[in-house]
Amino acid sequence: MATKGAFRHCVAGLLLLGLLIYWSQADYFGYEIIAEIATFAILAMSLDLIAGYAGMVSLGHAALFGLGAYLYALCTVIWGWPPALGMAAATLATGFISLLVGSVVTRVHGIFFIMITLAIGxxxxxxxxxxxxxxxxDGLAGIDRLDLTGIGVDLMEPSSFALFLIVVAAVIYLLLLRLLASPYGKVLVGLHDNPNRLRALGLPVRSYQTSAFALAGLxxxxxxxxxxxxxxxxxxxLLHWTTSGEVLVMIILGGLGTLVGAALGAAGLVLLRHELSDITQYWGFWMGLFLIAIVLGGKNGILGWLEWGWERVSRRAPKKEEAGDAAG
Known part of the structure; x- marks a missing residue:
């Protein structure tokens, strides 16, 4: 387990390094792709927290995503608040609303949970x-970005904003990693594996599920x-169920219940979508085939295949060393 965890940390580090290298060589279009990857990575990790760890598959997660965007616009565009204050207020308000919604939807399980989250979305x-x-x-335009010129960062520059989003995504990953390593995180894993056993042990299962739903919503x-x-x-x-479905595809593609797989799936899906659309107008067909191949392969997404390949390589290495020692 420790070896697998170390391998996942390496994958996360390589993904971050790859994004930074891409950022250093990118043009305007490249910065837009990086920003999209980072944003969806954060969203995918939040969904993986409840779907991959707590075992609650939601098709209404995009509603919380869109709610945060609209509350930010309400605070900054309609009410004229500073972007920093609007961002904090929108995030906290979304978390509070998620807590209220979670207290309702966690009363049901399985397909009923999926359907009620879909309906609320x-x-x-x-x-x-x-x-x-x-x-x-028609949507709403005229939204402002954070003003970080006080520390010498102009987020209106595409390169600076893309790098800012990479840093935010990395921080969210590290915080969630720390959370999942805590006793609270162990309970979330237990909720996915066997919630009835935790209930029999006297743990407040619904409270944990509600708090996880609220945190994911925040x-x-x-x-x-x-x-x-x-x-x-x-x-x-932004709030449509198809957006929730797309994010769910990301975490399945990358590796459900692995956290880094959510970020990996976000990067893979965004890059595939942009690259394939440049090659063929039937990019959705080929992307679908790729997803089917990954899922039917019997591994846990791209990360599962990478772990399987690493295990095969690491098992062969000692055998070669033993063969060399025997020959000597």
């Missing part, structure tokens, strides 16, 4: 789609404020 989508104050189906809200600053425009599509 679509309610949010319809609300913002019809709300003319926030732009309705991180999703943070990702929403960042995507609003990235595009400088928001629309109700």
């Amino acid at each position: 679509e309610m949010g989508y319809e609300f913002f789609f019809k709300n003319r104050t926030l732009g309705g189906d 991180i999703a809200g943070l990702a929403g404020t960042l995507t609003a600053q990235h595009t400088l425009f928001i629309s109700p599509n």
